[in-house]
Amino acid sequence: MEGGAIFSRQTRPDPRVRQTTRGGTQMRIRKLLFSILATGLALLLAAPVVVADDHDREIRLTISSDKTTYAPGETVKLSVTARYKDGKLVKEVDKAEVSVYDPTGARKVDKAKMTKVGDGQYKYDYRLSSSAKTGDWRFKVKIEDKDDNKREENYYVNVASGGGGPVDNDGDGYDSSQDCNDNDPSIHPGAAEICGDGVDNNCDGSVDEGCGGGGGGGGHASLTWSDYPSACIACHPNQANAVASSTHYRWLGLAADMVNQPGTQQGKLTNAVNSYCINILGDWPVCGSCHVGRGLRPDDPQAGLENIDCLMCHNGEYALARVRLADGSMGPPEGTPQATLDGYVQNIGKPTRTSCLKCHANAGGGNAVKRGDLSMELIANSDASFDIHMSTSGGDKACQSCHVFNNHKVIGKGSDLRPTDDPSRGAEVACTTCHAGKDGSNGHSTSKINLHVDRVACQTCHIPTYAKVATETHRDWRFHHDGSPADGASGPGHPHLTTGQNLVPDYLWWNRTSDNYLLGDDALLTYDPERDTWPTSRPLGGFYQGASKIYPFKYKTADQPKTVSDHRLIALDTFEYLKGSGDVVKAIQNGLVNMGYAANTAYEWVTTDTFQLLNHGVEPKSAALNCSDCHDGSGNSQLRMPFDQLGYHTWPAKVKSCTLCHGSKSMGWQQMHEKHAEGMKLDCNGCHGGEPTGFVEPPTSNGLCNNCHGGKNYDKSQDLHKRHADKGRAQCDDCHTF
Structure with missing residues (x-):
């Protein structure tokens, strides 16, 4: 910290x-x-x-609203998700009720039934009167299942006078926090785009998209580089505010599916630690180069909406060109022609794979280094076996086809990532969103496959290998990438990497919760004596425990420094290592000081490890695993699946x-x-x-x-x-x- x-x-x-x-x-x-x-x-x-263990039937509620501050006359839109302690959704509910109390304690609604929108998921809309009292309103939510397990929780929203929040001025069903023009009922999210009118009719940030103009033209055609980003904010203030509150911008958020301090704000901006670049402490200039801002940290007091870099997502060519400039800001390289600069702001469109992969494929220090299932080759790869969803001969899907955005908050993340951007929708991109019924007892044409789906995740059979572009499997900070000692003699450089290609995943039980290390944790609490490793991320779950299924993971290790006396993983100063002297000892000493220790604090080298969920690289169904890939004639094989280790x-x-x-x-x-x-x-x-x-x-x-x-x-x-x-x-x- x-x-x-x-x-x-x-x-x-x-x-x-x-x-x-x-x-x-x-x-x-x-x-x-x-x-x-x-x-x-x-x-x-x-x-x-x-x-059954009654303790596992304890109900947990996640309650959210479309916003936290409202004006009299607005509608509070409440969302509730009910899960058991083991992570399973509460499917059989006898009661789903809500009572509403105004700031004086007067009950306005008594035990109203909420509307079911899915297993364990409910919603309730409450219209505030035009004379609604200002202050904190209490929504008391109660969920009770068929076995009389119940949970009651209070949720508060604030009602402010004088237009304390967005309103739906044009009555089209979208308030001003969602509607890019709340004075015209024909303009709102989901509206049909009218070609040639120069208007963003559907509020997706693109004018006349799909009209043959490439997304340029309309209101953007007359813009110049000097208008950026002020013109974006002036026309799209609600979208700018939405970005400012998103995990993409904040790099922090609530981490409900982390067992380690789940009530705290977690993320790479502050306390996340991994087995790649360890932690951001002391190195915003390098680690922040993929931030969707224009140079400042999002928690910098001077970082207003002008710090949001809209073009990172809305112009792929700009995303590829952007660099850290001498003054610390992010933008196109010095000397970029004016016509190119103007073209960036004039050609605006929805995010493309290029926009997303510029950062997500290069995480960890290079192409395919970190994830193992993401690489720049996905931008225009025509081989369906490379990734059936994204290949140009397959689905040719944009990232947001699965990672759907709502008010600039996205769904979906890996097991080793901490914050959930949109708690109301959770963290999982479910395969059954598109492939409905495939997780059921009759979802596949083969009965033996149907016997597996309750305990084997889709990815396990449909991602037989990963790292189609070589990925990192081990990192050693004691040496530079060329194998020379990291003693400063040869200057700065990247750490030494071991890579692998076309790898078979590791398989673990996972209940969709994880134990991820945070800066300052006592690493001895999770030391793994069997592997002799100090985990930075471990998926949790077990043999037939709760919602656990067998998932595929990338397994990766690293040699990192740790304090001897109290077992804290050290946030090695990566700026000193990558851009400064290149001396690992000095980088460790700087890291110790940054963490509040003396520079001469004793440390030792240990091996950390991490498991990372594999979701991309799905192959055509003809390439899915079959029985003989995992089972031999005895049923006790270790051909691919470590049955003994899985229990x-x-x-x-x-x-x-x-x-x-x-x-x-x-x-x-x-x-x-x-x-x-x-x-x-x-x-x-x-x-x-x-x-x-x-x-x-x-x-x-x-x-x-x-x-x-x-x-x-x-x-x-x-x-x-x-x-x-x-x-x-x-x-x-x-x-x-x-």
Whole structure:
């Protein structure tokens, strides 16, 4: 943190250790089960007993509104998302209510029903009267599921007098925060573009787009470079304000899906730490070169709306040309011809892949270095197998086709990224938005694939490899890119990188939450002794835990400095390393001082690691993984999927011991699997688990019969069961224990 402020992570359980709850509820269920089965339900001998953890059914609410300040007469648009603690949406809701109270505490609405817009998602619109009292209005939201789990939370908005917020002047359904001309009802988001009128009819920032004019002309044709950016702000003040509050500009935001300090503002502007350039502390000039601003940090007191660089997104050629200038500002290189400068502001359009990839493909220091599934080659690649969605012979889609923007806030981010730009829509770009039903039991034509979709993410099968352009797999700050020591003798340079191409992903369970390191955290809390690494980002989840699915990830390591005494990863001064002396020791000393330590604080080199979700590089469906890519004839292969590490084949998992439930059996793996998974509809966790979940024989040396009898031997297990259980001579727990 700047100013020497160091944040310490709160102590919490190690996310790598599975937490198990066994209590009175579980015992009562077992006893009840024994009494019910006393008359003999033989099939249940092989069936798993699944006990729900009530703690996981705790409901969490995310509440937001279209804005926080309103004027009398405006409509408050409330959005509510309800999830269980494990991240699953609350699908079966008995009550979704809201009560409204004015600043005096007077109740204006009592338990009104909210409108369902999706599983676990609700909305409610409340029209303030023209005489609405000013001050903080309280919206009390209550969600209750069918099992009587409930949650109540209060949400506040402010009502200000004298036009405290945007209003819908023209009555077209869009207020002035959304409408680029709120005095003309024919102009609003979603309106049809009228060619040749020189007007941005649909408020997307482009005049007469799709009319053969390339987006130029109209109100932009007469602009010159000297009008930038004042003309943009004058015509589009609401859009400028929306950008100023977005994560793209702020580089900070709430991080609801981070388990590490989720209530704090997180992001690369301040506290994010990774295994690439570590942290921004001390190096705004280099790290900020991809910021959508014109040079100043977004938290600089002098950074007004004029600091927003609209052209970074709305003119691809400008985005490619932009550099850091001598005065610290960002813009076209010195000496750029006037005609080129004027052309930038005259040719405005929606963002293209070029605009987005200029920054996102070059993150980490070069093309394809960081993400592994993004590269500049995606701008005009014609090979459908490179990326079926973006290739010119495939979908040829713009980034915002999936990463949809709403008021300049975007949906979608990686597992290692912290802030969620638009909490009302969440962080996930769901494949089923376009491919509806593919996650259902009949979504695919092959029944065996349909058995996988509940626990295997789409990306896992449809991104068989990544790094079609070589990506970084390891970084060592002790050496420069050419292998020479980073001792300052050869001046500044980039750190030494190890790269790889056409790589097979790592596969992990992920419940869409992550544990990401923040500047000043005690790294010992998440040290991984098995890998001997100090994680900067770990996706969380586990074998059949909550909403967890198996996802593909890029795995990457780095050699980084850490304090010896209190185990803080050091924000090495990358400006000193990349643009200054190039001496790694001096860069570490500067970093220590920036963090509030003495320059001579003892440090050591450690290996950090990160997992990064893979979403891009989807191949045509003909290239998707098939059964034999992961399974061999035994069903216990490690061809691609690390089944043991994922929890499937850990001893004494029942999948390796048929006799746990049966007598001696001889059956091929595939036939056996089809009989249980498809024919008997057994839950996967009943067989694929670290501990048996069904009835097992007590561990005695004489065998089951001789617990009660002497010298008995009986090999017909089914008949034997009928003699004891079906005739009521024995209770289940007389012979069987858990």
